[in-house]
Amino acid sequence: MTIRTIVTIVEETLRDGDRDVAPAARVAIVAAVLRNPWYGQGFVEDLAPGIAANASALGALLAPRVVDALGAPVEAYGKAAIVGLGGEVEHGSALIHTLTFGDHLRTLTGASSLLPAVEKRAPAAASFDIPLKHITDQTIRSHHQSVEVRLADAPAEDEIVIALAVASTGRPHARLAPFSTES
Template sequence: MEIRKITTITEEILTEGGKEVDPVINIAVVAAVIKNPWHGQGFVEDLNPGIDEVASDVGAVLAPRVVELLGGKLEAYGKAAIVGLDGEIEHGSALIHTLKFGNHFRDAANATTLLPAVEKRGTAGIVFDIPLKHFTDATIRSHHQTFECRVADAPHADEILIALAGSSGGRPQERLAALSTEQ
């Protein structure tokens, strides 16, 4: 795995709707910009060798950093793969939609749910939203949210930007009724 750079984004939400957020909600994103392992090979039928070579390693790099940035308090999480223009969206999907990648985050966060994801292809500096959901119960509405990201110089055409995001809580000032009230 060739990592060109790792970018970290953090945010503290102190007020929402003109009202103090208590406790403060922290959000952290850690993104690795890596060389696309299938770049320059034309259409690759079997992506498994590249998955085996990269997915676990990139998950092992990103997951503990997100948990550390949140001080171990993670309640919602998500992932992203943004593929440079010379790659296929499937290249990003192949790396993040495998337990070899995702289990690093689930284990680091003591989580049980599947990570929501975004995958897309784009130019350097593309804006993307990482969806977040509760880490143990995907039906908890208060934790369904997105976090907007951008890495100014990534991905290059031959790269993939892989990111993990976590939040210390749900949406600030959430007021929706529980899903069970509609069932």
């Protein structure tokens, strides 16, 4: 695995809807820009060797960094794979849609729910939204949110951006009724 860059972003919302947010709502993102392990090989039928060589190592690298960057207990999480134009969406999906990738973050956070994802092909500087859901109960509406990310120089044609995002709370001032109240 060849990593060119690791980017860490921390966002704190202190005020929203004309009201203070206390404690601040924190979101952290850690993204690795790596060379696509399947780039230049044409159509690769069996992605398993590349998955085995990279997915767990990526999860082990990114999970502790994003949890540390948040600096608070994790309540929501999500992931992303943005593939440069010389690759396939399947290349990014192969790296993030494995237990060997996601279980690193689940273990660190005590999470049990599905780790929501976004994946797409895009040129460098494309924006993408990482969906976030509660770490143990996807029906908790307050934690359904997303965080926008854009890396000015990635992904290049032969790269993939793999990112994890975590949040310390749900949306600021969330006040929608629980799913269970709807008929």
